[in-house]
Structures are given as C-alpha cells and as structure tokens.
Amino acid sequence: MNLQNILSEIEQTDPAVYDRLDTRRNTMKSFAKTSGKIALAALPLALGSMFQKAYASPTAPTDIIIDTLNFALTLEYLESNFYIRAVAAGIAPSGDAMSALTIIRDHENEHVIFLKSAISAAGGTPVSFTASSFDFTAKGTFPNVFSDWGTMLAVAQTFEDTGVRAYKGQAPNLISNNDYLTAALQIHSVEARHAAHIREMRKAANLLVPAGVDVKPWITLNQSGIATSAVQASYNGEENVTQAGVTITNIGGQKISASAASEAFDEPLTKDQIVAIVTPFFA
Amino acid sequence: MLNESKEEQPGLVYDGLAKPFSRRKFFGIMGAGAALMVTAAACKKSNPGNPGKGGVDLGTGDIGVLNYAYALEQLEAAFYIKVVASPFKNMSDMEKSYLADIRDHEIAHREFFKAALSTKAIQSLQVDFSSIDFSDRTSVLGTAKAFEDLGVSAYNGAGKLITNPDYLTLAGKIVSVEARHAAWIRDMIMVNSFADSTAVDMNGLDMQRSPNQVLSIAGVYLKTKVDASNLPTD
Numbered sequence: 001m002n003l004q005n006i007l008s009e010i011e012q013t014d015p016a017v018y019d020r021l022d023t024r025r026n027t028m029k030s031f032a033k034t035s036g037k038i039a040l041a042a043l044p045l046a047l048g049s050m051f052q053k054a055y056a057s058p059t060a061p062t063d064i065i066i067d068t069l070n071f072a073l074t075l076e077y078l079e080s081n082f083y084i085r086a087v088a089a090g091i092a093p094s095g096d097a098m099s100a101l102t103i104i105r106d107h108e109n110e111h112v113i114f115l116k117s118a119i120s121a122a123g124g125t126p127v128s129f130t131a132s133s134f135d136f137t138a139k140g141t142f143p144n145v146f147s148d149w150g151t152m153l154a155v156a157q158t159f160e161d162t163g164v165r166a167y168k169g170q171a172p173n174l175i176s177n178n179d180y181l182t183a184a185l186q187i188h189s190v191e192a193r194h195a196a197h198i199r200e201m202r203k204a205a206n207l208l209v210p211a212g213v214d215v216k217p218w219i220t221l222n223q224s225g226i227a228t229s230a231v232q233a234s235y236n237g238e239e240n241v242t243q244a245g246v247t248i249t250n251i252g253g254q255k256i257s258a259s260a261a262s263e264a265f266d267e268p269l270t271k272d273q274i275v276a277i278v279t280p281f282f283a
Numbered sequence: 284m285l286n287e288s289k290e291e292q293p294g295l296v297y298d299g300l301a302k303p304f305s306r307r308k309f310f311g312i313m314g315a316g317a318a319l320m321v322t323a324a325a326c327k328k329s330n331p332g333n334p335g336k337g338g339v340d341l342g343t344g345d346i347g348v349l350n351y352a353y354a355l356e357q358l359e360a361a362f363y364i365k366v367v368a369s370p371f372k373n374m375s376d377m378e379k380s381y382l383a384d385i386r387d388h389e390i391a392h393r394e395f396f397k398a399a400l401s402t403k404a405i406q407s408l409q410v411d412f413s414s415i416d417f418s419d420r421t422s423v424l425g426t427a428k429a430f431e432d433l434g435v436s437a438y439n440g441a442g443k444l445i446t447n448p449d450y451l452t453l454a455g456k457i458v459s460v461e462a463r464h465a466a467w468i469r470d471m472i473m474v475n476s477f478a479d480s481t482a483v484d485m486n487g488l489d490m491q492r493s494p495n496q497v498l499s500i501a502g503v504y505l506k507t508k509v510d511a512s513n514l515p516t517d
Contacts, residue, residue: 099475107478110487168455172448178517181451185439186488188455192462193478193489200470216384217467218460244399244453252394260387265456 061176066124068173069180071271072187073115075166077129078278079159080108082136086156089146097201104156104194111187118183138280141230150207154226157202160195161219162234162269162277164188169268192266199225218263233277237267338508339405341494347514348444350405351494352454353396354509355437358501359430360389361410366427371420378471385427385464392457409506424472431465432482432490433500434458439491444515462489 083105092098116126136145136155144151167188174181196217202208203215208225215225221239224231241249241261248261256264269277341350363386370379397404416422438458445451466477483489492500494511502509 096474100477103475103478107483107487110485114486114488164459168452168459171442171451171455175446175448175451178443182439182443182491183488185442185455185458186491189435189439189458189462189489190478190483190487192459193466193482196463196466197470197475197477200467216381217463218384218388243395243456244449246395246398248391248395251391251398254390254394256387256391256394260384261391263384264388264391264460266459267456268452 062122064173065177065180066119066122068170068184069115069119069122070124070127071170071274072167072184073112073119073127074129075163075274075278076108076111076115076187077127078134078281079163080105080112081129081131081134082155082159083108084131085136085146086152089152091147091149091152093149097205100197100201101156104197107190107194111190114183114187118180122180133283134281135283136281138230141228141280149205150202150209153198153202153205153207154228154231157195157198157215158224158226158231158234160191160198162274163191164195164266165234165269166271166274167191168266169270169274171268216263219266220259221262233273234269237269238262240265240267338510339408340510340512341405341514342403343513344515345445345447345450346400346403347511348441349396349400349450350403351441351511351514352438352457353393353400353404354408354505355434355497355501356389356392356396357408358410358504359434360386360393362412362415362426362430362504363389365412365417366423369417371418371423373420381467382427388460388464405509406507408509411504411506414503424468427468428465428472429500431461431468433492433497434461435465435482436490436492437494437497439489440493440497443517444494 083101086092087098087101087105092101119126137143138145138155142151142155145155146152167184171181171184171188174184199215199217202225208215209227213223213225214220215223219235219238222232222235222237224235239258239262241247241258243265248256248264249258250256251261339354341347341354363382367379367383367386374382415426435458438454438461442451442454445454465482469476469479469482478489493516494514498509498511
C-alpha cells in the first residue's frame with residue numbers, strides 16, 4: 001500500500017485533496033511524525049477517518065485560505081481606493097511626492113487584481129468594493145483627508161503600517177499552502193517599503209506632530225508621530241522588546257536600546273484588531 | 284527560547300525540534316502514521332543539487348531555516364558594524380544616525396537567533412568584505428541595498444519552508460523591518476526607488492529567493508562556507 005499513490009489518485013478527481021488534508025508536505029510530515037505506532041493493517045481505518053474529517057469539516061484549510069485572502073483583498077481595496085482619491089485630489093506637491101503616491105497607488109491596484117485572481121483560482125468568490133464603500137474621513141476624524149497634505153500623509157502612514165501588521169498576523173493562516181503564503185509575504189514586504197517611504201515623506205515635509213516626536217522609516221516604540229489618538233491602535237504593541245521569551249534590549253551584552261529593540265521587530269495584529277481599526281473607514 | 288518537542292524520532296524527515304502543529308487539525312486527526320511514509324518522505328528530501336557541501340551545516344527542518352536566517356543576520360550585522368565604525372566620506376548626520384539604527388537592528392536580529400537557537404545555533408561566520416570600499420558612499424549604499432533586498436527575498440522565500448506558525452510570525456516580524464531598511468537605502472541612492480521595478484514585479488509582489496539562490500549571492504561575502512543541503516526544499 002502506497003499512500004502517495006492513493007493521494008495522487010484522489011487528486012485526479014479532487015485537485016483540492018491536499019488542501020483538505022493540509023498540504024502535501026505537511027500530510028507527509030504528519031504521517032512521519034506519528035509513525036511507528038500503527039500496524040499496517042490498521043492503516044485503511046486511519047485513512048478513512050482522515051478523509052471523512054477532511055471532507056466534512058466546515059473550516060477546512062481551503063476555506064481558511066479563501067477567508068484570509070478575502071480579508072487581505074478588503075484591505076487592498078481600502079488602500080487602493082484611498083490612493084486613487086489621494087492622487088486625484090491633486091494636493092500633493094508635484095514631482096517626487098506625487099510620483100510616490102502614484103507608485104504606491106499602482107501597487108495597491110495590482111494587489112487587488114492579484115488577490116481577486118488568486119481567490120478565484122482557489123475556488124472562492126472575491127469580495128467586492130467600490131469607491132462609495134469607503135469614508136476616508138473615518139466618520140469625521142479626518143475631515144480634511146483629501147484637502148490637507150499633512151492629514152493625507154498621516155492617514156497613508158497609518159494604512160501602510162496597519163497593512164504590514166495585518167499581513168503579518170494572517171501569515172500563519174496560510175501556512176498550509178506554500179503558494180498563497182509566499183505571495184502574501186511578497187505583498188507584506190511591499191507594504192513595508194511603502195510605509196517606510198511615507199514615513200520619510202512626513203519627516204522631510206516636517207509634518208510630524210506633536211512637536212518633538214520623530215518618525216523614522218521604522219517604528220520606534222508605539223510612536224505614531226500623529227497628533228490624534230484615533231490612530232494609536234495601529235501602533236500599540238509595537239513597543240514590544242521581548243521575542244520568543246528573549247529580551248532584545250541589550251541582548252548578548254550589546255548596547256541595544258529599548259527603542260532600537262522595538263524598531264528591530266514589527267508586531268502583528270489579529271484580524272479583530274485590524275477590523276476595529278479600519279471599520280471607521282467604511283461607509 | 285524556541286520550544287523543542289519532547290519527542291525524539293531519529294531518522295524522520297520531521298526533525299522533532301519544532302513544536303507540534305497547534306493549528307493543524309490534521310495532526311489531531313491522525314492518531315498514527317505509516318512507517319512506509321517515513322521512507323517516502325525521506326527520499327523526497329534528498330537534494331543533491333544543493334551547493335555548499337562541506338561548509339557549516341545549517342541543519343534540517345525549522346532549526347535549519349532559523350540557522351539560515353541567523354547566517355544572513357550575521358552577515359548584515361558585520362557589514363553595518365564596519366559601515367558605522369568607518370564612515371564613508373561626507374556621510375550626512377541623518378545617514379550616520381539611520382545607519383547606526385540599522386546596525387543595531389541587525390545586531391538585535393543576530394543576537395536573537397543566537398539566543399533562541401541556543402545549542403542548535405551554527406558558529407560565528409567569517410566575512411569577506413574585500414570587494415567593498417567603505418570610504419565610498421556609492422559602494423557602501425550599493426552593498427547595503429543589495430543586502431537588504433537580498434534579505435527581504437530570503438525571508439519571503441523561506442516562509443514556506445517553516446512548519447511552526449510561531450516561527451513564521453517571528454520571521455515576519457523581521458522581514459518587514461528589512462524591507463523598511465531596503466526602502467530607505469534605495470531612496471538614499473535614488474529618490475522614489477523604494478519599491479521600483481527592480482524590487483517589485485508587475486503583480487505588486489516583492490522578490491522571493493530560495494536558500495540556494497540567496498547563498499550563491501551572499502557567498503561572495505562569506506569566508507566561511509555555508510552548507511544549505513539539509514534545509515527543507517518546499
């Protein structure tokens with residue numbers, strides 16, 4: 001009896017069998033890990049149980065992947081629509097600043113297109129939003145978001161830093177599928193590049209508030225450099241200096257400040273935390 | 284410290300070092316597995332094409348992937364320590380400050396992996412920076428850009444090799460900081476190159492590279508040879 005052959009046979013009629021069973025690699029590893037305790041005669045029983053659960057489960061890995069990708073797509077629609085309006089508003093200084101907004105807008109549009117196609121390929125139905133789905137004043141918190149350059153950049157920074165935290169938090173939900181996980185990581189680091197650049201723009205334009213607060217391309221402690229507590233939830237937790245139980249401040253006898261220790265690691269947020277942050281931006 | 288499984292099953296492809304798959308229903312479903320599959324999985328693992336045989340063995344499974352990250356962080360930290368200690372001509376105050384920040388971040392990453400891997404950590408690697416002119420801004424920032432982009436692509440490509448979701452999150456915490464570094468350094472070289480077409484493709488995706496691809500590039504700067512042949516490949 002060769003399990004690989006059995007799975008291959010099933011794959012002929014159900015291409016998603018490996019998704020249902022976790023992935024090919026992890027299926028094999030799970031078998032390997034638990035080996036040695038089962039008699040070959042009992043194997044068919046174990047297999048039957050495995051398939052029954054895989055096909056009956058309402059939260060099979062494929063569903064988790066589609067839900068996760070749709071969550072990512074929702075955030076990409078938010079960002080894409082924001083930058084479309086930001087560019088169209090025409091208040092960015094012409095030249096480098098307008099170019100940067102355009103570069104980022106195009107990436108977010110590409111992310112929307114890519115995720116829609118990935119979700120369809122996975123057998124899911126992509127969520128859909130239009131311009132009227134959004135309220136970028138966040139229910140009046142940022143009334144001048146498309147008429148004041150500083151406000152626009154502050155909202156942009158918050159979206160990018162939040163997006164990085166969102167993808168980071170969702171990555172484990174994609175661990176069973178190499179292709180989707182890798183693609184999500186590839187989007188994640190692009191959002192981080194955007195975040196760094198927007199932060200540079202805010203600093204260069206001297207748009208940091210309150211006075212005395214600095215903003216660097218990386219996140220120092222839980223500082224936003226934005227004078228409204230409305231965005232603080234996007235930065236809370238970034239002050240963390242303990243990773244996997246290891247204290248990073250002055251680690252190994254090196255002179256590493258708490259600021260540097262917090263900057264060196266970006267922190268994830270859960271789906272619920274992200275939803276709470278972005279909900280005001282939906283009409 | 285990274286968690287280690289209590290189970291020891293020598294010879295298995297699953298190296299027994301990572302935590303159980305807490306998020307995987309499959310593990311719970313299968314009360315047992317087939318000895319047959321051990322052989323099949325082990326065969327699948329062999330990858331004679333890997334370069335670097337005879338160098339420092341990164342190891343297998345998640346620990347191997349973490350050692351791979353540790354090797355790259357050692358390289359980056361060593362580079363920025365030298366950049367800050369011997370500043371290029373006309374380094375601006377902002378450049379001094381930010382390059383010192385980056386040095387500290389990379390030291391923090393290096394020391395984190397060393398502490399977390401503990402007895403499983405590879406040795407300290409010897410670097411070879413003879414091709415870099417540390418007095419020249421173009422040479423230093425060009426190398427920094429290459430290292431940061433390489434680091435981003437390495438973590439992006441290594442994510443799928445990790446089986447423990449907690450380790451995946453740790454890698455994610457680091458890669459976005461490397462991407463922030465890459466963006467700033469690119470902008471210092473040429474404004475608005477933070478995510479240009481040499482870094483981001485037509486789908487808006489950053490680069491990803493396999494360990495072999497990464498180490499063939501990084502190897503130029505490593506005196507100590509690194510052997511990635513036992514790393515997982517998918």
